[in-house]
Amino acid sequence: MSREGVQVAKPYQRMTREQIELVHRTSLELLEKPGVLVYSQEAVALLSDAGAKVTQTREGEYDAWWVSIPPSLVQKALESAPSKVVLGARNPENQIVMDAKGYHVYFGSGSETNFWLDVKPEIFVSQENPENQRVFPTITRRRGTVADLCKSAHLSDNLENLDFFIRNVNIQDPDINEGNKDVNKFFASLNNITKHVMGGLTDFGQMDHVVRMAEIIAGGREELLKNPVISFITSVIKSPLQVVDETAEKLIKIARLGLPVVISSSPQGGSTAPIDEAGMVAQVNAEVLTGIIINQLAQPGAPVIYGAVPVRARMDDLHDMYGVPEFCYYNTSCAQMARFYEVPCYSTAGVGDAKVPGIQAAAEKMFTHAVVPRSAPDIVHYAFGLLEKTNTFCPEQAVLDNHHIGMVKFLYREPRMDESEMERVKEIIEEVMQTPHRLYSRYTRRLLRSGGIFPAYPFEGEGDDQDETLLKTHEKVQEIMGRPRQHLSEAICREIYEQIPGLLPRLNPYEA
Amino acid sequence: MSEKIIEQIVANVLQGRRDKNDEGIDEGYDGTPGVTELVEEALEQGVPVEKVLGEGLSHGMTLVGEKYESGEYFIPDMLAAAEAVGAAMEIMEPYLVKDGGQGSKGKIVMATVEKDQHDIGKNLVTIMLKGAGYAVVDLGVNVPAARIVEVVEQENAGLLGLSALLDTTMPFMKETIEELKNKNLKDNVRVMIGGAPTNEDFAREIGADAHGKDAFAAVKIADQLL
Numbered sequence: 093m094s095r096e097g098v099q100v101a102k103p104y105q106r107m108t109r110e111q112i113e114l115v116h117r118t119s120l121e122l123l124e125k126p127g128v129l130v131y132s133q134e135a136v137a138l139l140s141d142a143g144a145k146v147t148q149t150r151e152g153e154y155d156a157w158w159v160s161i162p163p164s165l166v167q168k169a170l171e172s173a174p175s176k177v178v179l180g181a182r183n184p185e186n187q188i189v190m191d192a193k194g195y196h197v198y199f200g201s202g203s204e205t206n207f208w209l210d211v212k213p214e215i216f217v218s219q220e221n222p223e224n225q226r227v228f229p230t231i232t233r234r235r236g237t238v239a240d241l242c243k244s245a246h247l248s249d250n251l252e253n254l255d256f257f258i259r260n261v262n263i264q265d266p267d268i269n270e271g272n273k274d275v276n277k278f279f280a281s282l283n284n285i286t287k288h289v290m291g292g293l294t295d296f297g298q299m300d301h302v303v304r305m306a307e308i309i310a311g312g313r314e315e316l317l318k319n320p321v322i323s324f325i326t327s328v329i330k331s332p333l334q335v336v337d338e339t340a341e342k343l344i345k346i347a348r349l350g351l352p353v354v355i356s357s358s359p360q361g362g363s364t365a366p367i368d369e370a371g372m373v374a375q376v377n378a379e380v381l382t383g384i385i386i387n388q389l390a391q392p393g394a395p396v397i398y399g400a401v402p403v404r405a406r407m408d409d410l411h412d413m414y415g416v417p418e419f420c421y422y423n424t425s426c427a428q429m430a431r432f433y434e435v436p437c438y439s440t441a442g443v444g445d446a447k448v449p450g451i452q453a454a455a456e457k458m459f460t461h462a463v464v465p466r467s468a469p470d471i472v473h474y475a476f477g478l479l480e481k482t483n484t485f486c487p488e489q490a491v492l493d494n495h496h497i498g499m500v501k502f503l504y505r506e507p508r509m510d511e512s513e514m515e516r517v518k519e520i521i522e523e524v525m526q527t528p529h530r531l532y533s534r535y536t537r538r539l540l541r542s543g544g545i546f547p548a549y550p551f552e553g554e555g556d557d558q559d560e561t562l563l564k565t566h567e568k569v570q571e572i573m574g575r576p577r578q579h580l581s582e583a584i585c586r587e588i589y590e591q592i593p594g595l596l597p598r599l600n601p602y603e604a
Numbered sequence: 605m606s607e608k609i610i611e612q613i614v615a616n617v618l619q620g621r622r623d624k625n626d627e628g629i630d631e632g633y634d635g636t637p638g639v640t641e642l643v644e645e646a647l648e649q650g651v652p653v654e655k656v657l658g659e660g661l662s663h664g665m666t667l668v669g670e671k672y673e674s675g676e677y678f679i680p681d682m683l684a685a686a687e688a689v690g691a692a693m694e695i696m697e698p699y700l701v702k703d704g705g706q707g708s709k710g711k712i713v714m715a716t717v718e719k720d721q722h723d724i725g726k727n728l729v730t731i732m733l734k735g736a737g738y739a740v741v742d743l744g745v746n747v748p749a750a751r752i753v754e755v756v757e758q759e760n761a762g763l764l765g766l767s768a769l770l771d772t773t774m775p776f777m778k779e780t781i782e783e784l785k786n787k788n789l790k791d792n793v794r795v796m797i798g799g800a801p802t803n804e805d806f807a808r809e810i811g812a813d814a815h816g817k818d819a820f821a822a823v824k825i826a827d828q829l830l
């Protein structure tokens with residue numbers, strides 16, 4: 093058994109077949125000319141051995157190579173890249189099977205925000221009328237810690253619409269440094285959630301430790317390959333069209349380990365990519381293809397995921413924007429490209445540009461939640477609790493997003509419209525017409541119990557002159573935080589602490 | 605024996621099953637007798653009427669009410685249960701009268717006032733009142749004041765419920781009460797009003813005895829006034 097996600101049986105087709113092929117041809121042309129600018133010698137070696145034309149150059153202090161990639165290399169990589177990728181989990185029932193030829197969409201969190209919002213209800217007294225006292229939620233913004241990461245993994249384990257976990261807090265404790273960050277962030281995640289854990293690596297040097305940790309949890313190297321409880325995200329591309337040195341090496345190593353990896357490219361329309369949809373999609377597609385090629389050259393058949401994360405630039409400060417229509421254009425078109433290539437797609441929805449939960453955040457988040465998954469990418473990340481364009485995480489917002497994703501999932505149900513259903517409802521109509529009050533409500537009862545009727549908004553307040561949504565969600569967060577945590581067993585924790593250097597003793601639940 | 609059938613009545617009230625064709629809420633009831641059939645059977649077996657009413661129907665409705673309060677049940681569940689009990693009450697009526705009682709808990713006339721077609725809310729109120737054990741004469745919609753008063757008199761009703769959903773039809777509530785006064789009936793019958801545009805103040809203003817914000821309030825008012 094694996095997680096169900098949601099089936100989008102008739103994906104939204106923004107581009108026509110001709111437009112998809114045009115994007116594909118344009119990306120191939122871009123890969124030949126101007127080609128990609130590669131800073132990694134190892135990647136250049138792979139590409140040039142495979143027949144790419146390479147010209148050495150110098151970019152500032154560094155050696156770099158202009159690489160002109162012929163269409164045949166693209167073709168070969170797409171042929172060897174698998175269309176099915178399994179994301180494992182501590183609890184095997186939480187596995188995700190990504191199938192680029194299928195139509196299931198899974199939702200996950202992300203990614204490494206700097207700030208965490210604490211919500212606290214406080215009583216306020218009106219200056220005009222001291223009789224008028226109200227409870228309002230106050231919001232405190234502070235830097236995230238490893239304890240917060242544990243909390244958010246636990247919260248995520250309890251959100252029914254969250255299918256996989258990407259850490260959503262950057263751990264900034266004084267005793268965390270580059271040398272111990274990766275092991276601690278992966279351990280804090282894995283020790284508090286039974287779902288799949290996906291993440292990037294800060295330090296190449298810690299990859300072996302992180303993989304070893306995953307092996308211990310999965311029960312060995314072989315078991316890990318069958319049930320990859322972790323997968324990686326590599327931002328191997330720096331838009332426009334540049335391949336980063338260290339990340340390329342990570343990508344090559346992960347491919348050879350046989351673990352799933354997302355090739356993530358996040359160009360910003362209007363600064364690091366054209367703002368026009370045509371240019372954006374052609375460029376980001378070429379960038380992701382480059383990553384897939386390097387990955388497949390390193391290890392043909394390695395599990396790889398098409399990760400286009402195109403965003404739009406905000407015109408008054410050139411920051412990212414996630415809650416705008418162009419974001420939807422870019423992302424739905426990219427999902428179509430991945431489907432065209434039959435490579436599993438990692439997409440994005442549900443980020444608020446707003447700094448705090450509220451009306452703006454809800455509008456922005458719902459907008460992309462409702463649109464992007466309709467194009468049936470395999471996984472949608474950034475979907476829970478992200479605010480201030482991924483700079484801030486708020487657990488209350490994650491609970492809200494969880495419900496909103498439930499609404500969106502309900503939307504994709506196929507119409508139940510066949511002969512037997514019509515016979516059934518005709519009978520009901522005839523029956524009701526013979527009753528004194530002609531009410532259909534009794535016929536809702538079974539459906540209500542089988543989940544066939546969408547419930548009322550669960551965070552509605554009682555008052556009629558104040559929005560209480562955030563207060564209600566806060567109660568829900570408190571309730572979830574009080575539930576028992578699903579830690580790794582004592583034996584596994586012991587083995588991990590014995591073998592993996594750099595873990596903070598305070599993260600071990602069995603050390604009093 | 606009688607305990608078993610009372611238990612079944614309670615279970616079927618909880619399922620809101622009027623009769624054997626009713627699907628109810630949970631699996632496993634298909635084709636088994638519903639509340640009306642069970643009540644008939646109980647009376648035939650000679651189970652005392654008060655027992656069927658008290659330990660069966662009323663107790664069942666109390667449990668339904670508790671489930672609604674706790675959030676487990678929704679309005680359709682309440683309505684279905686009330687409908688089942690209401691239908692059973694009609695079967696019980698002759699037995700109750702025979703036993704020397706006055707039949708139901710009391711008689712209520714319900715109507716949506718003249719020029720008003722809205723009846724969903726009024727129907728909810730009617731069904732819930734029946735489910736609570738009252739005999740309700742529902743006159744339907746667009747009922748002129750004179751006709752309402754005529755029926756109140758005929759039926760010797762203890763309570764009259766008026767519903768209006770339009771600001772333009774609210775005055776007909778007042779007209780109905782005036783008509784009761786003209787016929788010297790106002791002392792015999794209490795009046796409760798309801799419907800979205802009405803409120804307590806308006807009720808007081810037109811001389812109604814109570815205003816109910818929903819069907820539950822209507823049952824509470826009936827329990828107090830009758």
Ligand code: B12
Nearest residue numbers: 720721722723724725765767770771798799800816818819
């Ligand atoms: C459904 C509806 C209709 C349906 C009615 C179908 C039906 N079978 O009843 C139809 C389409 C026929 C309709 C027609 C019209 N409607 Co209309 N309708 C509504 C609507 C959307 C819902 C009413 C409803 O059923 N609510 C659900 C029930 C459960 O609630 P309820 O009726 O309030 O009842 C509860 C309580 O009030 C209380 N209660 C009710 N009665 C009683 C009685 C007693 C004794 C007690 C104790 C308690 C009680 O208990 C009930 C259960 O909890 C309302 C909007 C609204 N939100 O109220 C407009 C509304 C009432 N309609 C309106 C209008 C304008 C009209 C039309 C004039 C439209 C038109 N231009 O044709 C016509 C008028 C027809 C007529 N002559 O009556 C306006 C009225 C504004 C006003 N002037 O006051 C409303 C408010 C919509 C709006 N905002 O514009 N309507």
